[in-house]
Amino acid sequence: MTSAPITPNTSVTDRLVAANEAYAKTFTDPGMDARPVQKVAVVACMDARLDLHAALGLDLGDCHTIRNAGGVVTDDVIRSLTISQRALGTRSVVLIHHTNCGLESLTEDFRHELEREVGQRPSWAVEAFTNAEQDVRQSMQRVRTSPFLVEANDVRGFVFDVHTGLLHEVDPAPAA
Ligand SMILES: [Zn+2]
Numbered sequence: 116m117t118s119a120p121i122t123p124n125t126s127v128t129d130r131l132v133a134a135n136e137a138y139a140k141t142f143t144d145p146g147m148d149a150r151p152v153q154k155v156a157v158v159a160c161m162d163a164r165l166d167l168h169a170a171l172g173l174d175l176g177d178c179h180t181i182r183n184a185g186g187v188v189t190d191d192v193i194r195s196l197t198i199s200q201r202a203l204g205t206r207s208v209v210l211i212h213h214t215n216c217g218l219e220s221l222t223e224d225f226r227h228e229l230e231r232e233v234g235q236r237p238s239w240a241v242e243a244f245t246n247a248e249q250d251v252r253q254s255m256q257r258v259r260t261s262p263f264l265v266e267a268n269d270v271r272g273f274v275f276d277v278h279t280g281l282l283h284e285v286d287p288a289p290a291a
Pocket residue numbers: 160161162184185186213215216217218
């Protein structure tokens with residue numbers, strides 16, 4: 116099936132499907148294995164301004180990318196990291212939060228308001244934070260203390276500056 120011509124009323128998803136058709140025309144199967152070449156898993160915020168592959172010099176096939184709101188290490192991120200390490204051979208973990216994160220403007224009130232509105236309490240925490248560095252530190256700690264990982268100590272955390280494009284590494288030791 117060929118997609119309909121793009122018009123001002125075309126939905127964003129239709130645009131993506133059309134873009135994919137163009138992509139596939141020049142795509143050649145690199146014949147890669149599913150195991151990431153650089154043996155690294157990157158956990159990052161879903162923020163639209165963060166182009167992980169470009170920012171870290173990563174190529175197709177290099178890494179696992181695990182993204183969510185905030186780049187927070189939740190139980191589901193631990194699930195992905197565990198599969199990444201135990202089934203697909205990665206060993207290093209890189210955590211990336213960023214400046215001007217949407218989670219800095221939220222609090223756990225988001226959850227309570229949601230409950231009031233829809234009549235059901237979400238099972239998940241918002242994981243809002245006011246200090247990205249401190250939250251990276253907490254996420255590093257969650258990786259280090261996970262019993263499920265093969266390599267829990269090769270973890271480094273960073274805050275990406277959305278204005279300069281630079282990563283700032285977070286010292287894992289709590290600020291004195
Ligand atoms: Zn963010």
